[in-house]
Amino acid sequence: MKDHHKLNFIKTIHTIIWLFFNVTLFYLFYEVFNNSISHLFWAGIGIILLECLILVSLKWTCPLTILARKYSASTKENFDIYLPLWVAKHNKTIYSILFALLVIAYIWKIGF
DSSP: OOHHHHHHHHHHHHHHHHHHHHHHHHHHHHHHHTTOOOHHHHHHHHHHHHHHHHHHHTTTOOHHHHHHHTTOOOOOTTTTSSSOHHHHHHHHHHHHHHHHHHHHHHHHHHTO
C-alpha cells in the first residue's frame, strides 16, 4: 500500500473516531437535560476520560496523529483527519469547553 493510501486510511479511521466522540458527547448532554442518567452516561464519561488520559500521556497528541506523521510531512492541523482546518486547530479547546459545560450541567441538574 502506498503512503498516500495509508494516510487516507488513517484519516478515515480518525474521522470516524472523532464522529463517535461527538455522538457520545451529545448523547451525554441528552441524558443530562432529560434527567435520564443511565449506565450509558457513565460509560460515555469513562470513554471520554480514557481519551483524555491517552492524550495527556502523549503530550496532547493523538496516537493516530503520531501514526499519520509516518506518511506525511504536512504541518497542517488537519493533515490526519477529514475536518476543516479551523475545527482541527481548535478541536481540543472546543471539546474541553463542551465537556466542562457537560459537567457543570450535570452538577446543576443533580442539585449540588
